[in-house]
Amino acid sequence: MGFLKNLFGGGSAKPEKRYYVFHVKCNRCGEVIEGRVDLDNDLSIDYEGDSTVYFVRKGLVGTNRCFQQIEVEMKFDSGHELIEKQVQGGTFVE
Ligand SMILES: [Zn+2]
Helix, strand or coil: HHHHHHCCCCCCCCCCCEEEEEEEECCCCEEEEEEEEEEECCCCEEEEECEEEEEEEEEEEECCCCCCCCEEEEEECCCCCEEEEEEEEEEEEC
């Protein structure tokens, strides 16, 4: 059965998740807009005490005739897990 293990990788390394995808709903027109954080390129590093965190700020505009800009701010830990999020001009859709 050893070869099956090899076929499916068998390694313990988790596949790297490159993008964090989220959705926000515009407060003005109700459009749901998809946003994407490129975890390799969009994050700015910061230090909080002993821990390393990553920040990202995104401005999203929908495709409707609505010029409401939705501002999203997110914070990730060193393992790229989301630990904090804020939005202005819209709400997060889970
Ligand atoms: Zn809108």
